[in-house]
Amino acid sequence: MDITSDTHSQHISRQFNHELEDLKNHLMAMGGLVEKQVQDAVIALIEGDSSLARQVSDQDRTVNDMQIKIDEECTRVLARRQPAASDLRLVMAVTRAVSDLERIGDEATKIARNALTLSESDNGKKGFVEVRHISERVRNMVRDSLTSFARFDIDLALKVVHEDEAVDSEYTTAMRSLMTFMMEDPRSITSVLSVMWVLRALERIGDHANNLAEYVIYLVKGLDIRHIDPDDLDEEALKQRN
Amino acid sequence: MDITSDTHSQHISRQFNHELEDLKNHLMAMGGLVEKQVQDAVIALIEGDSSLARQVSDQDRTVNDMQIKIDEECTRVLARRQPAASDLRLVMAVTRAVSDLERIGDEATKIARNALTLSESDNGKKGFVEVRHISERVRNMVRDSLTSFARFDIDLALKVVHEDEAVDSEYTTAMRSLMTFMMEDPRSITSVLSVMWVLRALERIGDHANNLAEYVIYLVKGLDIRHIDPDDLDEEALKQRN
Numbered sequence: 001m002d003i004t005s006d007t008h009s010q011h012i013s014r015q016f017n018h019e020l021e022d023l024k025n026h027l028m029a030m031g032g033l034v035e036k037q038v039q040d041a042v043i044a045l046i047e048g049d050s051s052l053a054r055q056v057s058d059q060d061r062t063v064n065d066m067q068i069k070i071d072e073e074c075t076r077v078l079a080r081r082q083p084a085a086s087d088l089r090l091v092m093a094v095t096r097a098v099s100d101l102e103r104i105g106d107e108a109t110k111i112a113r114n115a116l117t118l119s120e121s122d123n124g125k126k127g128f129v130e131v132r133h134i135s136e137r138v139r140n141m142v143r144d145s146l147t148s149f150a151r152f153d154i155d156l157a158l159k160v161v162h163e164d165e166a167v168d169s170e171y172t173t174a175m176r177s178l179m180t181f182m183m184e185d186p187r188s189i190t191s192v193l194s195v196m197w198v199l200r201a202l203e204r205i206g207d208h209a210n211n212l213a214e215y216v217i218y219l220v221k222g223l224d225i226r227h228i229d230p231d232d233l234d235e236e237a238l239k240q241r242n
Numbered sequence: 243m244d245i246t247s248d249t250h251s252q253h254i255s256r257q258f259n260h261e262l263e264d265l266k267n268h269l270m271a272m273g274g275l276v277e278k279q280v281q282d283a284v285i286a287l288i289e290g291d292s293s294l295a296r297q298v299s300d301q302d303r304t305v306n307d308m309q310i311k312i313d314e315e316c317t318r319v320l321a322r323r324q325p326a327a328s329d330l331r332l333v334m335a336v337t338r339a340v341s342d343l344e345r346i347g348d349e350a351t352k353i354a355r356n357a358l359t360l361s362e363s364d365n366g367k368k369g370f371v372e373v374r375h376i377s378e379r380v381r382n383m384v385r386d387s388l389t390s391f392a393r394f395d396i397d398l399a400l401k402v403v404h405e406d407e408a409v410d411s412e413y414t415t416a417m418r419s420l421m422t423f424m425m426e427d428p429r430s431i432t433s434v435l436s437v438m439w440v441l442r443a444l445e446r447i448g449d450h451a452n453n454l455a456e457y458v459i460y461l462v463k464g465l466d467i468r469h470i471d472p473d474d475l476d477e478e479a480l481k482q483r484n
Contacts, residue, residue, distance in 0.1 A: 068468065075334060082324035092317060092337070099341065179431065186428040189421065200442075224310050 016081050023073055023094050024150065027101075030066040031146040033059070034101045037108035038142060038205060042135040045115035045198060046128055053119070056112035063105035070098045089222060093215040097149065100208040104142065107201040107208075114194040114201075126181050126188060127195035130174035134199060137167050138206045145212035152220050160213035164206050171203040258323050265315055265336050266392065269343075272308040273388040275301070276343045279350035280384060280447060284377040287357035287440060288370055295361070298354035305347035312340045331464060335457040339391065342450040346384065349443040349450075356436040356443075368423050368430060369437035372416035376441060379409050380448045387454035394462050402455035406448050413445040 037056050044053035074095045077083065083091055141160050148156035175196060182192050214226050279298050286295035316337045319325065325333055383402050390398035417438060424434050456468050 064468070075330065078320060078334075079326050079330055084321050088317060088321055092320075095334070095337070096341070099338070179435065182424075182431050183428055186425055186431075189424050189428075189431075193421065224313070226306070226310065 016083075016087075019073075019077055019081070020083075020087060020090060023070070023077065023091065026066070026070050026073065027094050027097055028146060028150055030063065030070065030098060030101050031142070031149075033066070034063060034104045034108065035139065035142050035146070037063070037105055038111070038135070038139055041108045041111035041115060042131065042139075044112055045118060046125075046132060048115075048119040050116055050119045053112040053115040057109050060105055060109045063102060067098045067102040071095060086219070086222075089219050093149075093219045096215050097212055100211045104205050104208045107205050110201045111198050114198050117194050118191060121191040121194075124188075126192055127174065127178050127199070130170075130177070131195060131198055131202070134167060134170055134174065134202050137163065137170070138202050138209065141167070141206055141209035142212075145209040145216070148213055148216045149219075152216065154217060154220055157213040157216040161210055164210040167206045168203065171199060171206075174199055258325075258329075261315075261319055261323070262325075262329060262332060265312070265319065265333065268308070268312050268315065269336050269339055270388060270392055272305065272312065272340060272343050273384070273391075275308070276305060276346045276350065277381065277384050277388070279305070279347055280353070280377070280381055283350045283353035283357060284373065284381075286354055287360060288367075288374060290357075290361040292358050292361045295354040295357040299351050302347055302351045305344060309340045309344040313337060328461070328464075331461050335391075335461045338457050339454055342453045346447050346450045349447050352443045353440050356440050359436050360433060363433040363436075366430075368434055369416065369420050369441070372412075372419070373437060373440055373444070376409060376412055376416065376444050379405065379412070380444050380451065383409070383448055383451035384454075387451040387458070390455055390458045391461075394458065396459060396462055399455040399458040403452055406452040409448045410445065413441060413448075416441055 037059055040052055041056045043049065044056060074091050077091055078088075081087075141163050144156050144163075145160045147153065148160065178192050178196055178199070182189050211226070214224075218224050218226075279301055282294055283298045285291065286298060316333050319333055320330075323329075383405050386398050386405075387402045389395065390402065420434050420438055420441070424431050453468070460468075
């Protein structure tokens with residue numbers, strides 16, 4: 001047995017693991033920032049805090065830079081390490097996940113922009129209860145999807161997928177009641193529309209968290225569940241797979 | 243010189259090129275289908291053709307299946323061929339592009355769904371002129387972005403990026419005039435909102451075409467221009483790069 005080469009390959013593999021850990025950590029850092037953006041955007045809206053809203057918009061550039069950097073890291077790892085099997089799946093999942101995180105950042109920026117518009121109108125906080133409620137559920141989804149990614153936790157990922165369905169139905173109800181507001185008081189149309197855009201953005205954020213959760217399942221199980229109806233996902237079967 | 247091994251490696255490389263060509267062709271087939279979906283969804287809306295609208299929705303499943311298949315193909319090529327440099331960039335660009343194409347398909351489905359709602363209302367075709375106009379520009383963007391991908395045509399890709407700016411500003415104007423319609427005639431709120439969702443979907447389709455064009459630039463130049471202001475893109479400098 002060639003001990004030198006063995007030590008060498010152990011060294012390579014240690015370094016490779018280190019690179020994969022780095023990738024995951026950078027993804028988590030980006031996720032943390034994006035989660036904060038969503039939270040701040042909603043606070044800015046509800047409290048009419050326009051300086052916080054501007055701060056969220058300004059941070060969009062940082063999020064974008066993070067995406068580019070992590071994508072480059074992924075490409076570098078693919079080129080140099082030529083990973084296979086689960087390592088390859090990890091790199092592919094990270095490159096997909098950063099794209100969703102970046103879009104969550106975009107949606108947070110849209111919320112912040114509407115917060116600015118609304119801070120100048122006398123909307124009387126119509127629809128704010130719905131915004132607050134849905135935003136809390138969606139923020140939990142983002143947090144849970146990131147945690148499930150960090151821990152390769154399938155159960156938590158599945159929880160996010162199911163939660164997305166519940167959020168979608170709450171979103172539909174909220175949109176309907178906002179439409180009623182508009183019809184009852186046409187002078188409120190402009191400001192209620194802004195609240196509608198906010199709800200839409202929140203619903204999209206939920207979709208992206210759902211995507212993140214699906215990547216975790218792909219990562220752990222090698223099973224691509226995108227486009228499968230959540231009701232058709234047999235959790236036990238999924239858990240026993242592999 | 244070992245002729246046998248040389249022939250063998252030529253054979254491998256021919257097969258690899260063949261696989262990369264396949265990837266591109268499958269992407270183009272998916273792109274063609276998605277382009278058709280956008281076109282049909284808008285025709286269904288404008289002509290009130292609900293059976294065409296349902297057809298668009300039904301096709302969403304085919305588009306989703308194509309995405310999963312092409313993604314698997316990409317992962318397989320990465321695992322088996324361990325491509326480097328521009329080949330690696332091609333595979334990465336394809337995996338990103340299918341995700342945008344799939345979302346274009348989703349947006350087309352949303353348009354079709356609104357076409358169904360509108361076919362049952364007496365909206366009087368408010369906003370249809372704007373929909374028709376913006377949809378034509380956006381469809382051209384999708385087509386051009388796909389062509390630029392097929393031909394690695396940087397000039398065409400840059401044209402798409404600039405066109406996206408023009409569409410965004412037209413979208414904003416159209417939304418404003420729809421808001422005026424609503425305020426003038428509150429009974430039209432429900433149906434005008436549907437038209438607004440359609441415009442929103444079209445604007446998103448433009449964004450995705452823009453993403454596709456950016457991947458082409460990344461592909462050809464190794465330069466990631468996502469998040470760079472189009473006005474800061476010096477076309478000459480970009481062309482002379484590499």
